[in-house]
Amino acid sequence: MRPDLEPPPMTEFLATTFSFPTVIFTVLLAVCCAYWMMVIVGALGIDALDFDFDGVDGAADGAAEGAFEGAMEGVAEGAAEGVAEGALEGAMEGVAEGAAEGVVEGAMEGVAEGAAEGVVEGAAEGASEGVVEGAAKAAAEGAVEGASFLGTLFLTLKLRNVPMTLVLSVWLLFSWTLTSLLQASVLSKISFLPPWLGGTAVALGALIVSLPLTSVFVRPLGKLLKVEKPTSKKAIIGTIVKIDTSRVDASFGSAKAHDGGAGLIVRVRCDSDNKLSRGSKALVVSYDKERDAYEVTPVDDILPSEAGRK
Amino acid sequence: MPDAQVLITLGVTVGMTLALALGMAALYAKLYVKVDQGHALIINKMVEVQVFFTGGLVIPMVHNAEIIDISKRQVVIDRRGDRALLLGDGARAALVADVYLHVNKTPDDVLRAAQSIGAARLADPDAIESLFLPKLESAVEMVCARAGFDALHREREALADRILETIGEDLDGFVVDEVTLRVFDRTSTEGAA
Numbered sequence: 001m002r003p004d005l006e007p008p009p010m011t012e013f014l015a016t017t018f019s020f021p022t023v024i025f026t027v028l029l030a031v032c033c034a035y036w037m038m039v040i041v042g043a044l045g046i047d048a049l050d051f052d053f054d055g056v057d058g059a060a061d062g063a064a065e066g067a068f069e070g071a072m073e074g075v076a077e078g079a080a081e082g083v084a085e086g087a088l089e090g091a092m093e094g095v096a097e098g099a100a101e102g103v104v105e106g107a108m109e110g111v112a113e114g115a116a117e118g119v120v121e122g123a124a125e126g127a128s129e130g131v132v133e134g135a136a137k138a139a140a141e142g143a144v145e146g147a148s149f150l151g152t153l154f155l156t157l158k159l160r161n162v163p164m165t166l167v168l169s170v171w172l173l174f175s176w177t178l179t180s181l182l183q184a185s186v187l188s189k190i191s192f193l194p195p196w197l198g199g200t201a202v203a204l205g206a207l208i209v210s211l212p213l214t215s216v217f218v219r220p221l222g223k224l225l226k227v228e229k230p231t232s233k234k235a236i237i238g239t240i241v242k243i244d245t246s247r248v249d250a251s252f253g254s255a256k257a258h259d260g261g262a263g264l265i266v267r268v269r270c271d272s273d274n275k276l277s278r279g280s281k282a283l284v285v286s287y288d289k290e291r292d293a294y295e296v297t298p299v300d301d302i303l304p305s306e307a308g309r310k
Numbered sequence: 311m312p313d314a315q316v317l318i319t320l321g322v323t324v325g326m327t328l329a330l331a332l333g334m335a336a337l338y339a340k341l342y343v344k345v346d347q348g349h350a351l352i353i354n355k356m357v358e359v360q361v362f363f364t365g366g367l368v369i370p371m372v373h374n375a376e377i378i379d380i381s382k383r384q385v386v387i388d389r390r391g392d393r394a395l396l397l398g399d400g401a402r403a404a405l406v407a408d409v410y411l412h413v414n415k416t417p418d419d420v421l422r423a424a425q426s427i428g429a430a431r432l433a434d435p436d437a438i439e440s441l442f443l444p445k446l447e448s449a450v451e452m453v454c455a456r457a458g459f460d461a462l463h464r465e466r467e468a469l470a471d472r473i474l475e476t477i478g479e480d481l482d483g484f485v486v487d488e489v490t491l492r493v494f495d496r497t498s499t500e501g502a503a
Contacts, residue, residue, distance in 0.1 A: 016315065173323060181319055185316070232416075
């Protein structure tokens with residue numbers, strides 16, 4: 001083939017972008033872009049977020065916007081779900097059907113839920129609440145199955161701290177890039193496989209390969225965006241608390257635990273006889289789930305020196 | 311020329327990555343909700359509900375956010391004058407009991423309060439007072455009905471403890487900080503009218 005007969009690179013790029021298998025990711029990426037556009041628009045038009053907003057006008061607006069937003073959200077989530085499902089089943093039909101089904105179902109559900117929510121909420125509380133609630137519920141409904149699977153996956157890949165939408169976007173982007181590159185370089189030269197099989201293999205391979213890649217790229221962000229860890233139930237175990245009641249027994253007692261701030265008031269129990277009273281210190285031994293209380297033991301028992309000082 | 315095509319593809323990828331990064335930065339600048347002390351931010355995400363005490367990203371259309379007040383409240387049980395409390399020994403005592411409540415700064419308690427009481431009522435001191443007053447008042451009445459006037463004076467701490475015990479622990483995520491009793495007067499059984 002003479003070089004002057006080859007199509008210009010841009011044409012080739014577009015041809016690859018809009019042919020199987022890259023087109024799958026192209027479409028999903030487009031949906032993704034639409035989503036981000038909406039988020040940015042929503043961010044700039046701040047009333048979509050402001051939850052103190054208590055406008056009474058725009059019930060109809062709320063309904064319409066809720067429906068639209070819900071539908072868009074449903075499409076995005078449905079598509080994402082479809083991809084996840086498809087990847088799991090590992091079949092081309094899975095991807096195609098899953099995506100199609102996800103899109104359709106997500107959209108339908110999104111419209112219905114979004115509209116209903118939008119009408120009710122919008123009428124009751126005004127436009128902004130309607131949009132946020134309606135869309136959030138629609139999205140949750142549409143995504144709940146795929147999301148729980150993704151949730152586990154993200155947890156293992158340490159992507160928990162990063163917004164899931166960002167992770168999905170980056171994942172899709174990398175898959176798109178990989179598929180596009182592979183299609184141009186490898187797939188076009190392979191002739192012994194039927195095109196649909198090769199294409200599916202490339203698409204799935206790209207999805208799988210780009211997942212750890214996404215993890216590597218996004219994980220630093222997770223550290224940046226990390227939020228403070230709230231005091232967990234277990235964190236108090238092993239610390240010393242100050243008793244707030246005149247006695248502590250098997251069914252009564254409360255104590256103040258130090259958490260670096262105002263302190264936590266926790267229920268404490270002690271099954272054995274003790275001399276705990278207001279102001280005395282006790283060691284938290286364990287957390288009793290059934291009583292929803294902490295078991296404590298007087299510090300004096302274990303630290304005689306402490307008792308001596310007192 | 312496949313090389314040029316590869317370059318275009320990579321260029322598009324880099325461009326979109328940059329756009330995403332910029333978008334995220336803009337988002338955080340715009341959508342990060344900060345939380346004042348004494349409050350908690352609850353974000354309903356797609357899969358789970360999370361509680362933040364410093365701040366969190368609230369994405370419109372995907373998240374629903376509520377800020378709830380978890381600071382200390384005071385419920386005043388005023389039993390003076392006509393409403394003086396009948397004691398176990400037949401005397402009547404004019405007393406005021408102050409009960410201090412707050413929501414522990416833990417996700418569990420914050421969620422419990424938010425779910426059973428709701429952000430609107432949590433922000434309204436009157437609503438909290440009217441919600442808890444019956445339960446707290448009945449606890450004070452019950453304990454005082456079994457105590458004499460002497461006990462009210464000498465063992466006030468023990469009484470406060472017993473009130474605490476009677477109130478129980480089911481306060482929708484709230485915990486009792488403290489119960490204080492202020493005794494004003496002994497009213498005669500015949501009534502001071």
